[in-house]
Amino acid sequence: MGTIENSAAGSLMSGLSGLMEFLKNSPTAFHAVENIRIRLETEGFERLTEADAWNITPGGKYYTVRGGSSIIAFRVGEKFAGGGFMIAASHSDSPCFKLKPNCELNVKGQYVQLNTEGYGGMICSSWMDRPLSVAGRLLVRKTGRGVTEFESRLVDLGRDLVLIPNLAIHMNRRVNDSQSYNKQTDMLPLFSCGNTDSGELLRMAAELAGAEPQDVLGSDLCLYNRTEPTVWGAGNEFISSGRLDDLECAFCSLEGFLAGRNEKTIQVFCCFDNEEVGSHTKQGAVSTFLPDVLRRAASALGADGEEFRRMAAGSFMLSCDNAHAVHPNHPEKTDTKNCVYMNGGVVIKYNSAQKYTTDGVSMAVFRELCGRAGVPVQYFANRSDEPGGSTLGNLAMAQFSVNTVDIGLAQLAMHSAYETAGAEDPGYMTAACREFFSARVFAARDGSIALED
Ligand code: CO
Numbered sequence: 001m002g003t004i005e006n007s008a009a010g011s012l013m014s015g016l017s018g019l020m021e022f023l024k025n026s027p028t029a030f031h032a033v034e035n036i037r038i039r040l041e042t043e044g045f046e047r048l049t050e051a052d053a054w055n056i057t058p059g060g061k062y063y064t065v066r067g068g069s070s071i072i073a074f075r076v077g078e079k080f081a082g083g084g085f086m087i088a089a090s091h092s093d094s095p096c097f098k099l100k101p102n103c104e105l106n107v108k109g110q111y112v113q114l115n116t117e118g119y120g121g122m123i124c125s126s127w128m129d130r131p132l133s134v135a136g137r138l139l140v141r142k143t144g145r146g147v148t149e150f151e152s153r154l155v156d157l158g159r160d161l162v163l164i165p166n167l168a169i170h171m172n173r174r175v176n177d178s179q180s181y182n183k184q185t186d187m188l189p190l191f192s193c194g195n196t197d198s199g200e201l202l203r204m205a206a207e208l209a210g211a212e213p214q215d216v217l218g219s220d221l222c223l224y225n226r227t228e229p230t231v232w233g234a235g236n237e238f239i240s241s242g243r244l245d246d247l248e249c250a251f252c253s254l255e256g257f258l259a260g261r262n263e264k265t266i267q268v269f270c271c272f273d274n275e276e277v278g279s280h281t282k283q284g285a286v287s288t289f290l291p292d293v294l295r296r297a298a299s300a301l302g303a304d305g306e307e308f309r310r311m312a313a314g315s316f317m318l319s320c321d322n323a324h325a326v327h328p329n330h331p332e333k334t335d336t337k338n339c340v341y342m343n344g345g346v347v348i349k350y351n352s353a354q355k356y357t358t359d360g361v362s363m364a365v366f367r368e369l370c371g372r373a374g375v376p377v378q379y380f381a382n383r384s385d386e387p388g389g390s391t392l393g394n395l396a397m398a399q400f401s402v403n404t405v406d407i408g409l410a411q412l413a414m415h416s417a418y419e420t421a422g423a424e425d426p427g428y429m430t431a432a433c434r435e436f437f438s439a440r441v442f443a444a445r446d447g448s449i450a451l452e453d
Contacts, residue, residue, distance in 0.1 A: 067283035069273035084314030091275035095120030120276030131160035139218035256433020285392035319393025325410035342422030345376030356406035373435035
């Protein structure tokens with residue numbers, strides 16, 4: 001497929017086919033963010049860099065990227081006069097296997113394997129016996145004009161390139177009983193029959209990036225599943241793909257963001273990297289990225305610190321990340337009443353310990369918005385004897401604390417290399433987000449929150 005410039009990535013389409021294209025062309029967080037960036041450019045958004053001064057005006061549309069894998073876009077209402085931020089946040093990363101710096105391993109002079117480590121909590125078995133490839137970014141040294149630059153170039157080796165073979169059942173009689181996977185020994189993908197020179201993988205990647213191998217001074221590469229996204233089922237009611245968690249929400253919230261509009265608020269779309277490893281990175285949801293962008297936008301619009309705090313009090317966030325649908329083989333794994341189904345609409349997630357940010361206030365506001373949009377909602381809560389997962393919303397509260405609701409779409413096999421969701425749900429999520437971005441939430445006099453009609 002080649003680098004992003006010569007891939008099909010530039011033309012991010014709408015609707016279900018657009019989602020499928022986006023999933024196919026976004027093998028890594030870097031590619032997902034680049035595809036979102038290109039879409040924003042086509043929609044007339046202006047790029048801001050964090051190192052430059054920002055000139056922001058009412059009616060303007062802007063975006064900025066941090067670390068190449070997190071992106072925040074915002075649009076200022078034409079009649080902006082201190083209204084709040086209406087924010088939707090999702091994540092760009094998914095569990096996978098990342099290549100270590102010395103990434104080739106020789107086995108008995110006969111095989112070359114790639115040396116990987118796990119990124120996030122993946123279902124190991126789902127990565128085996130299927131064609132995989134390698135994608136990510138290379139940092140290429142460029143000298144001249146008195147500076148040495150390190151240019152980031154996206155690469156996707158784009159063919160069936162490596163595979164992690166299972167051990168035959170004859171050598172592992174317990175494979176169907178209680179298999180455990182050691183990531184240092186069991187999960188290494190086979191790359192060649194030993195007929196390659198050492199450094200072959202980086203040479204291939206460098207060639208694709210149009211760089212000399214000696215000029216590639218850094219890289220962030222990972223394995224991805226080559227199986228393409230598909231629509232299936234008796235009534236074509238399911239979709240399956242790698243990285244549905246959370247690119248499905250990233251895509252739908254972007255669609256809703258581009259379709260909605262409010263002249264009094266600042267509408268904000270964010271997609272953060274590193275949710276799968278805890279969000280504590282310079283571009284993760286716990287970083288200063290979001291408050292930095294919001295403060296700078298407010299300040300460029302003439303709001304001082306006091307006014308920024310008032311804007312924050314009248315702000316609202318959607319934390320968008322997928323939820324667990326009832327499993328057909330294991331319905332007992334979910335709560336008896338607060339369980340969700342694919343194609344049942346947008347999921348509101350609730351957790352008493354606030355791993356999900358939803359509370360009575362944010363639930364009420366979001367339900368009202370979905371009612372206005374004609375979008376069905378369903379409720380998810382973990383079984384009380386299962387800890388369940390967490391997401392980026394409650395972590396982001398440490399840096400920027402606003403009324404937030406945790407929402408998502410129902411899916412099966414979360415963190416598998418090939419996940420499954422409902423084909424109708426992306427439309428529901430997009431409609432809910434469009435309604436959200438068209439609305440204005442504000443802080444009422446008595447400290448409660450209100451929604452403009
Ligand atoms: Co997720």
